[in-house]
Amino acid sequence: MNAAHDRQPRTRTGARRLDLRHCWAALAALCIAALMAQAALAEGKIIKSHGYSYFGELTYPADYEHFAYVNPDAPKGGEIALHAPGTFDSMNPYSRKGRSGRFAWMVYESLLGEEPSTGGGAPADVYGESYGLLAESLEYDEGKTWVIFHMRPEARFADGTPVTAHDVVFSHNLFLEQGLQSYAEAVKKRVLSAEALDDHTVKFTFATGISRRSLIDQVGAVPVFSKAWYEKTGARLDEPRLDAGPGSGPYQLDSYEVNRRIIYKRNPDYWGRDLPINVGRHNFDTIRVEYFADDSAAFEAFKAGEYTFRIETNSKQWATGYDFPAVRRGDVVLEELPDGTPPTASGIVFNLGREVLQDKRVREAIALAYNFEWTNESLQYGLFKQRNSFSEGTPVMATGTPEGREREMLESLGDLVPPEIFTEPAVTAHTSDPKRLRDRRNLRRASKLLEEAGWTVGDHGKRRNAEGDVLTLDFPIPSSGSATLGAVIENFVNNLEALGIDVKFEKIDPSQYTLRNRDRDYDLAFDNYPSFLGSGTGLHQRFGSEDAAFSLFNPAGLASPLVDAIIDLSLETENREDEIAALKALDRVLRYERFMIPVWYNDSHWVAYWNMFEHPETIPPYSLGVLDFWWVDAEKAAALKASGALR
Template sequence: MTKSKPFQIDRRKALGLIGASAAAPLMPRTGWGESHGADPAMIRSHGYSFYGDLKYPADYPHWAYVNPDAPRGGEIVIGTRGTFDGFNRWAWRGNPESNSGVVAEALFGEMPWGGGLPADTITDSYCLVAREVEYPEDQTWVIFHLRDDVKFRNGQPVMAKDVVFTHNLFLEQGIRSYARSVSERVIGAEVLGDLSCKFTFADGISRRSLIDQVGGTPIFSEDWYKETGERLDEPSVNSPMASGPYQVADYEFNRFVVYERNPDYWGWEHPANKGRFNFDRVRFEYFADDTAEFEAFKAGITTFRQEGSTKRWATGYDFPAISRGDVVRETIPDSTAPNNSGIIFNTQKPPLDNRNIRHALTLAFNFEWVRESLQYSLTTQRNSYVEGQEWEAKGVPQGAELELLQSLGDLVPAGMLTEEVVMPHTSNPRDPIDRRNKRAALKLLEEEGWTLDAEGKLRNAAGEQMSFNFLVISTWDDVRLSSIETYVRTLTDWGIAVNATKVDSAQGQQRFLDKDYDIIHTRILTFSSAGTGLKQMFGSETAQVSSYNPANLQSPLVDALIEKALDTKTRADEIIALTALDRALRWERLMAHEGFVPEYWTAQYDMFEHPADLPPYALGVLDFWWMNEEKHKALQERGVLK
């Protein structure tokens, strides 16, 4: 079992997917227009919120959870696996360095290493490159007024023309699912002046997330793109010209990359940045496999590790640096819904386009055996796509949720209205091949025309053996690979042929993007609110081209529920719609859920510190932790670190 790392996509990204906040924006309903001296129908503000007032006032000094006096300096070194061939994070092909988007920022603030800003609310966005946002109550358009002191890293000013240029660049050369979704909703982008730009939105659609969408798009230099001839959709060794606090300082392909704080960064004193970006240098060391990465940590080559392996957390931390206290471990509560990792089926590949067959194949996954034999009983069974949240579907639909489902008519299967929400099956923890589940699965498969022949092979009426291509990447950790191997053995025992040959990370990434697989072990993002990003995650329109929809789901019911969620006017109604969406996703049987750990597991050399009270929506290692220089020197003097 592997948990996501702190510098990867944060769970709030469920609705952003390209730079906008994942949370559905909340709009202040009262007071803003009048308090700013504007027409009462207009809203002018230092941020954007859809349902209520912003948490932080216009004169906020810093986020409540940061240490505004945190020392700045030092270097943190983190291990990662795989390869990279460039720094254009948004290229369609190639294998860009996974953290290279950190160089950019947007009109609204974000956590550049991954996550929404601030990390103590999922409802708000606050101006960063913009100084003010202006829009009517019906949100038919929005105007951003930019600050006059923002500079690209080459010293050139960030202007409104750069914002509009970048918006159009993403539509012309960006991720296809994003471009298609946004171009149908954002019908105009225009420069009003050097520091003002306007976006106009389509009629007849939900606009709840569009201000946040355009406000969260990274901003690049128009002049730089024209001078260099660079393209957003092509791999490049050049880092896009942007205005973020970090820049590429040094690298060697497939070995390491160093991001350093830009000493000329315009925003060091911005209240949104107080207590943040505290490391002078963030270095990523690349390794071929998980074992090499961990050995490098034990040797002090890397200095921080968010542990994702239950096996290693249980058995691996017994080396001398731990005994001496030079390396410390922390278990930090994580109250957010975990991303949905597990065995995922490509629902557009026959026979996986059949729900009953997907149901049968989920029965091949023995969570209890994996938990006890591979995960050291440290994981918890995941039931829902929004585990532990208020909008997790439970029991039989009732009340407003039932009314919502009934309003969709024949789109809703009769069983969804009368049966308990789909829950994971139970298995025998003593045997990876659970005989009871095997019998139930073979019965389901027989009902769909697949029977065992005299040789024990599962065949259809045409005599074809059921077979699948399972995409497996060689750099995955040993627990993940062992879990896959166990699942494949079970399918083989059932008479199913499975090709699970490992491929390198570059080939695996391309096959993932092309959806060139039947089955894959990966994750589906969770969601906390409604926004157009739900269409990228679960919508039919962009399923084939969206990297956020690994199940390739194309369901009219799910599409309708997304529209219902987007059309809600209150948070209470939104929660009802999201509950129904969770119920529908579970009905589809897209995956066999692995377990999750409701905590962050960190190990670090004893020189890093963080606020006593961490915010609920981010661990924030690279955002608001810092180095204690005295502790660092002590480790060096003892010869622990160089």
């Protein structure tokens, strides 16, 4: 209404029109209020917390003083030195190109503490929980459609500049623009926006109509980079580089000699050293990494004291190699410490992109050539156990035939599930004769499977198909691996050749191997898949169809509609009981697909170290924690140096 009209005298009709306008305005206000109330109701209550777990339960209260397993009085100081195999040409651990230096991730932090294996701050004594690191608290709606992190204003990068919400948003977007394709594509579909509400408050908004899994915890675990440093230097996340840039973590890159050594030093001005999440942790002044061409050279260097802590993975070495003077004097300590994590799903992986390996009968036949029992007794001193499951020895390991809730979930998927899934026990590794490498029973069975698949023995004892093509497999391994691993693979290859399969087995330079592994340039590869205890959208990256063609986390290129459907079921679960049932079904079907030959596992950490380190009496189940909560005994270190045992 303009001013001229407003000055005219009101008639009764005009008054009535004005009243109607008031009514319509009031009605519109009521509608808006109702919609807002409805939205608020749908959104549910706002949850505010000092940490996060999907089911909402946290072990440590808001006023916790430190994690239960650490020594809060652990002294600071000293050096720990470890080794790494092969070479490195980059200090950027997030690029697909180049070979990054060991522990290059260590300089960065995230809003929430990451997994305990990274030393990022998630407790190592509980599963699926994370606590505020760069963020002092977070809040989110009950439906998990958004999350707001309230950051610690005191947080600083190593160059002294503040860590802000703008750095968080920049880092999130950097991973989407320049990070791994499989990660970026998955996150773009689920995280609609990241915005800095002010310098120390950041909000993430999530897509609707998707699982609420791996939303809050994922954005909370993204490493935070300095936006100013990236803009100043023009560095890219997808390119290798030796300049790490400043992080906010307790350790920063001090120096390096390419392919020889990397040194990280604890930042004396580390902003978060007194936080409860960090009490009793990050105790070494220096972390040194020494590089060696192969494991034999690395072991000799350990015996000579060139580095001081070693995690042993070679059974022969553990059984026979540690009888040297420093051990007999007590200068080197040997320990077997409990490992409560499910063993990494290591094994011989089939490249399902190769036409010859797309027939499950061929894969099963090849698997029958692996003799775990003979290998373990003859090459590994009987120290290992046979792995069957992708989560061996955990509540989510499938056994027998499906029952109860697991069966109900599988039945809900209809014709996607092959009938034998319901009637046959979960696939387990075959047994073999421990007394001879060539188990004739298994090789006869393998030969029959190959013949059924159309691969018969022809000229010169080679397997050929109807077109006359020879069954040929390319199997590279890195030359920096242990001699025992090489021997295991060589004996496996001997059995394959006895079946008439032509195998090109070669040990290649670690850098070349890394490139071939990333390009999936192999038929067989000794690789691994992460084991799982809970659900999350990362399962789609590892085992899902959508990214199977290029995901670095899925070395087999597994693409199964049934696996996809079970992962989706697991993402929809709202209690631990259903989650366990869904993951049992997933484990069962992954084993049914036979895309990996499971090998051995060890349920202990084999560690050897020069007698200067201490650790808590009880090691938590989910991390050995050597870089996290071990420490140096200064008197023992001085005694070793005074005796001449260490320089």
